[in-house]
Amino acid sequence: MKKVVYLAALCCLLLLTACGQTPAAEVAEATAVATENTAIPTESPTEPATATVAPTNTTAPTETATAAPTDTPEPTATPTAVPTETPTTAPTATQMATAVPSTPTTAPPAPAAAPPPAPAPAGPNLLNNSGFEQGGVSWEVQNSSGQPNIYAAADKPQFVHSGQQSAVNVGFWRTTFFQRVSGDVIVPGTTYRAGVWVKIWSSSGEDRTVSQNPGDVGAQVCINVTGESDRWLDTSVCSGIVRPIDTWQFISVDAVAQTERIAILLVAGYTGSDRPAHNEVMWDDATMGTAPSAATATPPPAAEPVRPNPIVFNPTALRDSMNGVRSAIEQAGGLLDRLYNGQGGTCAEYQQYYDDTIRSATYSGVPDDWAGIYNDYIFAVENFLATNESINSLCDGGGGVISALNYGAARTGINDSLNRLIPAIEAANAKIGG
Numbered sequence: 241m242k243k244v245v246y247l248a249a250l251c252c253l254l255l256l257t258a259c260g261q262t263p264a265a266e267v268a269e270a271t272a273v274a275t276e277n278t279a280i281p282t283e284s285p286t287e288p289a290t291a292t293v294a295p296t297n298t299t300a301p302t303e304t305a306t307a308a309p310t311d312t313p314e315p316t317a318t319p320t321a322v323p324t325e326t327p328t329t330a331p332t333a334t335q336m337a338t339a340v341p342s343t344p345t346t347a348p349p350a351p352a353a354a355p356p357p358a359p360a361p362a363g364p365n366l367l368n369n370s371g372f373e374q375g376g377v378s379w380e381v382q383n384s385s386g387q388p389n390i391y392a393a394a395d396k397p398q399f400v401h402s403g404q405q406s407a408v409n410v411g412f413w414r415t416t417f418f419q420r421v422s423g424d425v426i427v428p429g430t431t432y433r434a435g436v437w438v439k440i441w442s443s444s445g446e447d448r449t450v451s452q453n454p455g456d457v458g459a460q461v462c463i464n465v466t467g468e469s470d471r472w473l474d475t476s477v478c479s480g481i482v483r484p485i486d487t488w489q490f491i492s493v494d495a496v497a498q499t500e501r502i503a504i505l506l507v508a509g510y511t512g513s514d515r516p517a518h519n520e521v522m523w524d525d526a527t528m529g530t531a532p533s534a535a536t537a538t539p540p541p542a543a544e545p546v547r548p549n550p551i552v553f554n555p556t557a558l559r560d561s562m563n564g565v566r567s568a569i570e571q572a573g574g575l576l577d578r579l580y581n582g583q584g585g586t587c588a589e590y591q592q593y594y595d596d597t598i599r600s601a602t603y604s605g606v607p608d609d610w611a612g613i614y615n616d617y618i619f620a621v622e623n624f625l626a627t628n629e630s631i632n633s634l635c636d637g638g639g640g641v642i643s644a645l646n647y648g649a650a651r652t653g654i655n656d657s658l659n660r661l662i663p664a665i666e667a668a669n670a671k672i673g674g
Contacts, residue, residue, distance in 0.1 A: 361529025456512025467501030587635035627653020
């Protein structure tokens with residue numbers, strides 16, 4: 241029995257030994273082929289080395305993870321570029337929009353905007369028929385026995401400021417409507433204010449609602465402190481020249497009465513050589529009363545130069561007067577250019593030449609063969625004074641910026657005056673022989 245058990249155990253042991261050697265040999269053979277004769281233990285525990293190779297492959301996921309973050313700068317750059325471009329464009333558009341308003345300052349100017357008018361006179365209106373509702377009653381025309389022309393609202397409503405009528409200057413060189421006020425209502429030494437509404441229609445066309453190619457036309461209001469009707473007397477105090485084309489504007493002036501009689505003067509005239517077919521100045525709602533600021537008497541204005549009375553004609557004296565006027569106008573023109581361009585000069589210098597021209601001699605008894613020469617001389621003087629009056633008024637007011645409109649009118653007047661005066665001087669020299 242014991243032999244049987246022993247033999248059975250021996251057989252099992254032999255069987256187990258045979259089974260264990262077969263896989264080991266196969267593994268050794270496979271390993272030898274893969275490693276090209278590299279000596280590797282044939283024991284099955286070497287298989288974990290194969291598992292060790294797998295972790296080595298973690299390099300691939302590491303590269304993938306690294307590549308993903310590398311792409312992140314691209315989305316980051318995209319949003320950065322958009323905001324950068326947007327603000328750059330926005331300010332540029334804003335600057336363009338801001339630059340637009342600067343254009344009108346360099347464009348050819350329309351009529352210069354007048355400063356705000358002074359208030360109307362205080363107290364009652366001392367004028368009769370101040371709104372021309374009774375036609376030309378109480379008003380006179382300088383150097384004429386007639387009365388002002390009248391426009392009616394029924395025919396031309398755009399030419400009437402209020403009520404039913406207004407006065408009008410039509411086709412003029414220099415025309416003045418005036419009214420005197422006298423008696424107990426005027427106290428010498430008291431400051432009075434005259435004011436009026438004025439509108440200008442100056443046009444090369446026939447449409448009376450709008451001025452087409454308006455010309456060199458201006459208007460001003462004056463007070464003569466002794467009751468005279470001449471704007472050029474030294475007793476006349478005037479506002480600056482205005483040019484309210486197709487619009488109503490209130491203008492006023494203050495002056496101190498010297499006697500118990502004063503006069504309001506409504507002055508219209510050309511300020512240059514540009515004169516289209518139609519030139520009309522409308523006046524309405526005039527006023528005369530005590531100036532609101534005149535609580536006490538103020539001194540009268542300093543005397544201004546006036547045109548002299550005529551003297552007996554003398555050819556040489558006339559020629560010398562013409563040369564003097566030419567020099568004054570040329571000097572005034574050069575100074576005007578410097579003042580306008582900010583290149584030096586003063587109002588006082590300019591006004592000296594202007595005043596010298598006012599004082600230039602006039603002559604009586606001019607022979608017929610000198611009449612043309614003399615007329616050109618007088619034209620040069622009067623045209624220079626009229627076209628440069630706005631500059632002189634600016635200087636009277638203490639100076640300031642010369643508008644392109646006033647400069648253009650003044651410079652054109654200077655050129656036109658010299659164009660008439662210089663040939664006249666040459667003709668005078670030819671007649672005198674010197």
